[in-house]
Amino acid sequence: MIKFWQERVKNPISTKNLECDSKLKEIKKELKSVIGKKFAGSLAIRMVSSGSCNACEAECNALSNPYYNLERLCMHFVASPRHADIILLSGVVSANMYHHILNVYQQMPQPAYIVTLGDCPLLQGVFQENFAIKGAKSLGLPIAYHINGCPPNPQEIITGLLEFLKSLG
Amino acid sequence: MRAQRLIARFAIENSDNFEIVTVFDDEIQREMLDKDEPILKSISSKYTIATWFERKIKDDFGIKIEGAYDNRPLVHHERFPNIYPMRKEFVEKDIEFREFKPYKYETVGGEGVFEVAVGPIHAGIIEPGHFHFSQEGERMLHLEVRHFYTYRGIEKTLEGKNLLEAKEIIERISGNESIAYQLAWFDIVKQASDLKYDEKLKKYHCLLLELERIIHHLTDMGFMPNDAGFGAALSFASKLSEDTRVLLQELSGHRFGFGSVGFEVKKYDKQKILNFLNTLEKKVRWFEDWIIDIPSLWDRFDFTGILSKQKAKSYCVLGVIARSSGEKIDARNNEFYKKHGFVLQNELVGDVASRFKLRIKEIYNSIGLIRNFIDGFTKIEKPIKFDDAEYMSYVESSIGELFMFIKLKNGKIDRFYTRDASFINWQALYLMMEKDIIADFPLINKSCDLSYAGNDL
Numbered sequence: 001m002i003k004f005w006q007e008r009v010k011n012p013i014s015t016k017n018l019e020c021d022s023k024l025k026e027i028k029k030e031l032k033s034v035i036g037k038k039f040a041g042s043l044a045i046r047m048v049s050s051g052s053c054n055a056c057e058a059e060c061n062a063l064s065n066p067y068y069n070l071e072r073l074c075m076h077f078v079a080s081p082r083h084a085d086i087i088l089l090s091g092v093v094s095a096n097m098y099h100h101i102l103n104v105y106q107q108m109p110q111p112a113y114i115v116t117l118g119d120c121p122l123l124q125g126v127f128q129e130n131f132a133i134k135g136a137k138s139l140g141l142p143i144a145y146h147i148n149g150c151p152p153n154p155q156e157i158i159t160g161l162l163e164f165l166k167s168l169g
Numbered sequence: 170m171r172a173q174r175l176i177a178r179f180a181i182e183n184s185d186n187f188e189i190v191t192v193f194d195d196e197i198q199r200e201m202l203d204k205d206e207p208i209l210k211s212i213s214s215k216y217t218i219a220t221w222f223e224r225k226i227k228d229d230f231g232i233k234i235e236g237a238y239d240n241r242p243l244v245h246h247e248r249f250p251n252i253y254p255m256r257k258e259f260v261e262k263d264i265e266f267r268e269f270k271p272y273k274y275e276t277v278g279g280e281g282v283f284e285v286a287v288g289p290i291h292a293g294i295i296e297p298g299h300f301h302f303s304q305e306g307e308r309m310l311h312l313e314v315r316h317f318y319t320y321r322g323i324e325k326t327l328e329g330k331n332l333l334e335a336k337e338i339i340e341r342i343s344g345n346e347s348i349a350y351q352l353a354w355f356d357i358v359k360q361a362s363d364l365k366y367d368e369k370l371k372k373y374h375c376l377l378l379e380l381e382r383i384i385h386h387l388t389d390m391g392f393m394p395n396d397a398g399f400g401a402a403l404s405f406a407s408k409l410s411e412d413t414r415v416l417l418q419e420l421s422g423h424r425f426g427f428g429s430v431g432f433e434v435k436k437y438d439k440q441k442i443l444n445f446l447n448t449l450e451k452k453v454r455w456f457e458d459w460i461i462d463i464p465s466l467w468d469r470f471d472f473t474g475i476l477s478k479q480k481a482k483s484y485c486v487l488g489v490i491a492r493s494s495g496e497k498i499d500a501r502n503n504e505f506y507k508k509h510g511f512v513l514q515n516e517l518v519g520d521v522a523s524r525f526k527l528r529i530k531e532i533y534n535s536i537g538l539i540r541n542f543i544d545g546f547t548k549i550e551k552p553i554k555f556d557d558a559e560y561m562s563y564v565e566s567s568i569g570e571l572f573m574f575i576k577l578k579n580g581k582i583d584r585f586y587t588r589d590a591s592f593i594n595w596q597a598l599y600l601m602m603e604k605d606i607i608a609d610f611p612l613i614n615k616s617c618d619l620s621y622a623g624n625d626l
């Protein structure tokens with residue numbers, strides 16, 4: 001363990017990201033006030049894949065790495081829909097996931113919001129409707145916001161979430 | 170006699186019969202079945218992993234499997250419509266769900282034995298899949314892995330497209346292995362056309378593949394200790410994997426390399442890559458040195474989730490898992506790679522610790538390979554004409570050997586089939602649980618880090 005502390009003292013911060021850090025700082029200010037008002041200071045996100053290629057999930061995982069560290073923006077991923085304010089829905093909504101996604105939505109406390117992530121859910125990318133792909137619209141649930149990209153990179157996801165929060169007014 | 174290694178088993182619909190292709194490491198067997206009443210003799214008593222292949226054939230084509238011990242549907246879930254989507258006559262797009270038909274899980278009975286169902290939606294940020302445990306207290310008696318929640322009907326979707334059109338779907342089958350899928354596709358493009366594979370281009374492609382492997386291994390290098398309660402490793406390694414992903418973006422134009430394997434080398438700064446690799450190597454060495462000193466971590470890693478070499482062989486297991494159990498399987502084990510510094514990495518015990526150590530070793534080897542793959546810029550002619558025939562390709566993805574099959578007819582894809590290493594490895598996962606408690610499951614599963622999307626198609 002001593003090695004760890006030696007390194008820690010020698011190189012205190014190794015995740016400086018000049019371009020991104022200043023942007024995030026600005027975003028943070030805006031976010032704090034919206035999340036403070038609407039969600040009592042913390043936004044709980046449940047990430048659900050409904051048949052994705054896993055790149056969208058990998059980018060959400062990247063949000064927790066030391067460069068982006070989503071939690072400093074008052075947002076965190078939770079393990080159950082019952083703890084969540086919003087669902088981040090990725091993937092094409094496959095026939096085999098369709099009813100599970102409906103189930104997830106029913107488990108959420110209201111008001112619950114669905115934010116679709118990536119080109120897949122709205123079938124805007126390479127995957128089109130077929131016998132195994134239903135698309136998020138077929139769920140008949142309200143979709144509050146959509147974040148574009150294949151996959152959207154971590155910064156785009158953060159800005160997307162900010163835009164979503166602003167859209168709540 | 171040496172036992173053959175089963176690589177894949179799949180069906181093709183011809184105009185007057187069904188053809189079953191079984192690919193072994195040293196031969197390809199073909200069997201023709203009657204079209205009106207197709208019945209296939211199971212080989213699952215000899216090869217356990219043939220089970221999923223055969224169950225999939227049954228769901229896709231409605232071919233009856235004779236002598237199988239497992240006749241349950243695989244791809245078709247409780248409400249999946251009653252269809253055989255891979256038959257040529259099937260063209261519908263929008264289909265009603267059928268009534269709920271319960272699936273009978275593989276369980277162990279007995280007094281005090283209970284079941285734990287996990288998934289398809291998990292607590293972490295991962296893909297959907299279901300794990301069904303039979304428990305005796307904390308001990309796992311049995312685990313059934315049930316997948317195909319991300320089934321997107323990709324094989325059918327690709328039919329009727331030409332090779333170039335198919336690319337953007339093929340590279341999105343499994344995001345973490347996108348470059349491997351693209352290389353398999355490129356290999357088939359090469360076989361089907363008169364394309365001249367330039368050495369520089371080849372090196373660039375291989376470089377991207379190794380970079381993808383490094384990112385995958387780095388990610389696991391963080392997530393495995395994290396699942397054993399050592400979060401600091403995740404912070405450290407996820408930083409490195411983000412750095413590498415940024416490099417991949419610079420080199421390929423995309424954070425996951427989508428669209429990067431093509432007919433030209435993107436211009437890049439060689440010195441910058443060399444510098445990056447030097448720093449990365451140093452950091453990984455530091456990490457290794459640091460983590461080897463955390464006894465509580467190795468207490469969780471050592472002798473957890475063991476897959477013996479003998480089992481690995483009989484289940485024809487692939488990739489990282491196979492090499493961790495002492496099997497010498499790697500599709501890169503050829504002259505070209507060896508010339509550039511490839512050394513097949515091996516571990517012996519086959520436990521979580523082996524898989525962790527193997528990943529670190531492979532990172533070093535991949536760093537060395539990339540150094541040797543750095544070369545100049547080039548561009549080749551994009552082929553336009555493709556010859557009708559059947560093509561097969563093998564690529565070592567970051568998970569293991571990826572097999573791809575494409576049959577072209579009139580210049581269009583008549584049958585597309587691909588088998589991710591995960592498809593085989595998932596079937597062997599339960600073997601690793603026998604001596605462990607359920608709390609070890611996430612760790613064991615993560616140490617294998619298999620793909621759901623690549624498995625489900």
Ligand code: SF4
Nearest residue numbers: 052053118119120150
């Ligand atoms: S939007 Fe793109 S990256 Fe995201 S899951 Fe779909 S194919 Fe993958």
